[in-house]
Amino acid sequence: MATKVLEVRALKAQYGPTKVLHGMDFGVEDGGITTILGANGAGKTTTLRAVCGMVRTQGEITFAGTRIDGRVTESIVRLGVAHVPDGRGTFVNLSVEENLRLGAHTRRDKTEIAADFERMYGYFPRLKERRRQQAGTLSGGEQQMLAVSRALMLRPRLLLLDEPSFGLAPRIVQELFEIFRVINQTDRVSMLLVEQNAAMALRLADHAYLLETGRVLISGSADELGRDESIRRSYLGY
């Protein structure tokens, strides 16, 4: 079996008195794409937040051999975990270019950063056209592209994607998922993808977990889950 870049054991999380995750075990293979599927309120977003230290957690989270549970978000990010958050997290008053520059905040390799700017503008030419524009004026799709690019400017080993297809036109979703595949294959960025659009997610991912009210219900290869008629009907809704 391939080594895991992220390994999570008995993960519990809560917001105040409300328990959201009740002991989850999952992992992401190095260079792989794992997807977490589930209905609204199953705890998908919370799982990603837990990995990034944005909620109080119990349990073990190991990233590239280092325990990261209990660490502050900034430190986890600096180890190479980039997060495309729910709601996109755009710096709305800053320009597109400044948003990208912030993505590379922790890096000091100027020439490499300049090359990465060009690479992002290559993936998303729209961002180049609008690079001087205030990011808050971009369309939803453009802001999602910006959020993904900003995360990639970190040169992460692991990319956490929180519903990247949310609110976007199908054509843009296609485009975005194509780019995820390219990034995964050429840059060997591992990904943990949370999605409502199960069909798209299963086509991209190699491994899948089905979440129900804070617990892993079923896990397996993405192919298996996608092929299983009863799972598809009952849980994935397509």
Place this chain on the structure above:
Amino acid sequence: MDVLLHQILSGLATGGIYASVALALVMIYQATHLVNFAQGELAMFATYIAWSLIQAGVPYWAAFFLTVAIAFALGVVIERVIVQPVEDKPILAVVIVFIALLVILNSLAGWIFTYTIKPFPSPFPTAPLFGNRYVSSHELGSIGITLVVLALIFVFFRFTPLGLAMRAAAQNPVSSRLVGIRVGWMLALGWGLAAAIGAVAGIMVAPTVFLEPNMMSGILLYAFAAALLGGIDSPGGAVLGGFIVGVLENVVGSIIGTELKLTVALVLIVGVLVIRPSGLFGKVHVTRV
């Protein structure tokens, strides 16, 4: 006409001081959405440090830069030690901490340096520059220094990576953490910068108002008026507001008498809040419901 011109020019000189303090207020406001009531007292305390250094024989400009550095460190320490623990507490708790800070700094200055009014030296010659009749060298010099400070601050925020990170942390702390910015330190740095700007303002105004523990109380009020007039979330607006308030205060003061000068600030504050709460350049906040 001569009198009016003189009033306008010296109004610009004090306006520069108001602009600096207003800018310090806006910087803290942008990061925390709170007005730091202790901003003036911090500046006063820093001015006492400068005075002590000069008394101890340190040359003026060395004392000036040393004080700015000490004020910066003091601002950082105050944020880390006193403000940070109450950061996520209700607004009222934080306001009380700010007011406590105001009272503590004020009493501390009185206790250490006594309430006796002290003269403070000006680095500029006593004879007016270029033999002009309108404006003293100190006024001209302090306008110059204010403009240099404002330009430096502008360049720092606009063109340096650290400045960008500080702007980001103020706007969107959550996303800032997700790109690895240490948001807590950015806030502390903001406090340090605000305190440093305040120190320059205090040192520049001390020769005119004389050094005493309450020297900044009136100035803080004018700075509030300036920040509100320009828009409490607009650094450029605060600076322009400072100069407008300075000139207005002087010109109106010369017409209705100096006793009522402070009223100008209060009328402005109330006027802005009633007619245009977002100020001249502030953003009007529209919330989706």
